[in-house]
Amino acid sequence: MSTAPTRMLEPHTPLYLDTPPHVITEGSGIEVRDAEGRWYVDGVAGLWSVTLGYSEPRLVRAATEQMNRLPFYGSFNHRTNDVALALAADVAEISPIPMGRVFFGNSGSDANDSAIKFARYYHWAQGRPERRKIISHHCGYHGTTLAAGSATGLSHIHHGFGLAGDDFLSAHCPDPLHPASRGMSEEEQVDWLVRDFENLVLETGPETVAAFISEPILGAGGLIIPPAGYFARIQEVLDRHGILFIADEVITGYGRTGQMFATTALGLRPDIITSAKGLSSSYLPISATLVGERVSEVLAEGSRQIGTFGHGFTYSGHPVAAAVARETLAIVRERDIPGHVCEVAPHLARGLEKFRGAELVRDVRHYGLLGGVQFDPEQAGAEPGRLGQEVLEAAKQRGLLLRAMGDTVVFAPPLIITPGQVDEVLERFTAAYDDVLASRR
Numbered sequence: 001m002s003t004a005p006t007r008m009l010e011p012h013t014p015l016y017l018d019t020p021p022h023v024i025t026e027g028s029g030i031e032v033r034d035a036e037g038r039w040y041v042d043g044v045a046g047l048w049s050v051t052l053g054y055s056e057p058r059l060v061r062a063a064t065e066q067m068n069r070l071p072f073y074g075s076f077n078h079r080t081n082d083v084a085l086a087l088a089a090d091v092a093e094i095s096p097i098p099m100g101r102v103f104f105g106n107s108g109s110d111a112n113d114s115a116i117k118f119a120r121y122y123h124w125a126q127g128r129p130e131r132r133k134i135i136s137h138h139c140g141y142h143g144t145t146l147a148a149g150s151a152t153g154l155s156h157i158h159h160g161f162g163l164a165g166d167d168f169l170s171a172h173c174p175d176p177l178h179p180a181s182r183g184m185s186e187e188e189q190v191d192w193l194v195r196d197f198e199n200l201v202l203e204t205g206p207e208t209v210a211a212f213i214s215e216p217i218l219g220a221g222g223l224i225i226p227p228a229g230y231f232a233r234i235q236e237v238l239d240r241h242g243i244l245f246i247a248d249e250v251i252t253g254y255g256r257t258g259q260m261f262a263t264t265a266l267g268l269r270p271d272i273i274t275s276a277k278g279l280s281s282s283y284l285p286i287s288a289t290l291v292g293e294r295v296s297e298v299l300a301e302g303s304r305q306i307g308t309f310g311h312g313f314t315y316s317g318h319p320v321a322a323a324v325a326r327e328t329l330a331i332v333r334e335r336d337i338p339g340h341v342c343e344v345a346p347h348l349a350r351g352l353e354k355f356r357g358a359e360l361v362r363d364v365r366h367y368g369l370l371g372g373v374q375f376d377p378e379q380a381g382a383e384p385g386r387l388g389q390e391v392l393e394a395a396k397q398r399g400l401l402l403r404a405m406g407d408t409v410v411f412a413p414p415l416i417i418t419p420g421q422v423d424e425v426l427e428r429f430t431a432a433y434d435d436v437l438a439s440r441r
């Protein structure tokens with residue numbers, strides 16, 4: 001019998017829990033308040049996403065004005081709204097690749113589903129309909145809809161839902177701590193990963209592969225930063241076999257790495273880039289799938305054969321979400337948020353580095369305003385994932401909200417965070433760590 005205290009089917013939550021959820025009711029700057037009236041520093045910006053913090057009046061104004069002027073008009077059948085068109089031009093201006101067109105959706109998952117469909121359509125339009133397969137990483141996260149969930153390399157996203165299947169293949173997680181590459185130099189590790197990747201392509205048949213999708217830095221898989229040179233070498237394999245590259249910048253897009261896009265930061269050459277979260281600082285749901293020129297042209301050719309382009313959502317280019325996204329991009333550019341991230345990130349990195357070699361800690365990782373401390377359950381004689389949960393709970397008690405991916409506790413604060421606020425995050429985290437350590441002695 002269910003004793004669930006809520007009627008809401010909570011996403012990514014064990015549905016058998018009989019405790020009430022933690023309810024957030026208010027936000028200001030980089031802090032949120034819960035229903036009990038306690039304030040917390042939000043160390044993960046909601047879901048890696050509230051880049052401009054919780055009380056940006058310009059975003060509220062942009063939404064209100066647009067609501068008053070035109071609350072909705074869709075974009076089907078060659079009729080659209082002025083704001084969606086203007087946002088498309090804004091995105092083209094900051095795109096890190098020569099962009100042909102941009103497709104708007106509502107979430108990171110639907111952006112990735114769209115990108116996967118566009119990759120297949122691209123091949124189909126050129127007489128290669130058998131190129132349907134998608135390669136992604138074990139431990140990659142691309143969302144939970146049918147295609148994005150299938151490309152996600154985390155088994156709990158597949159189980160029970162009938163996801164993945166023959167059209168979705170997984171390459172090794174490009175984790176420098178991967179047990180199979182223990183003892184290898186970084187170069188040897190890249191060799192090993194790329195060799196295995198190409199073997200996967202050859203075994204399945206390159207003529208059946210549509211695209212490879214990857215996050216530049218793998219977030220929900222545990223903040224995995226691939227070894228240096230990895231993507232350049234993978235790109236050679238993709239080029240050799242005519243496979244498209246989709247960069248999932250849902251977390252990294254719009255400033256988090258210290259560049260507007262991680263594509264620039266890491267020197268990637270994607271054909272399609274997906275983005276969401278930071279596009280509107282999460283004030284409203286909107287995603288953007290940036291389609292490179294070459295792919296855009298082929299999509300147009302394909303649609304000529306069919307008579308239309310059979311893809312799109314009622315809320316594609318929703319004017320209120322688009323108005324908020326336009327204002328977000330204006331703020332990100334005016335305040336040089338990527339430049340600000342470059343200034344603040346070393347502060348976070350230095351603070352996290354103090355944990356390297358600490359008792360219970362296996363690894364410390366960071367890039368831009370992304371950080372991760374991986375705890376070592378073996379050292380503590382704990383079940384996998386347990387230490388991550390303990391640190392998370394202790395941090396909450398200390399007034400800091402974080403997330404744990406297994407035993408890796410991640411940091412992804414709002415990008416407007418100041419050095420002083422980074423210190424506060426680190427102080428609270430240190431206190432939480434000490435609490436866990438003391439409780440285990």
Ligand code: PLP
Nearest residue numbers: 107108109141142143215250251
């Ligand atoms: N891609 C990445 C890299 C993500 O981190 C996420 C969500 O966290 C998604 C896609 C899915 O986005 P959404 O939850 O908006 O569907």
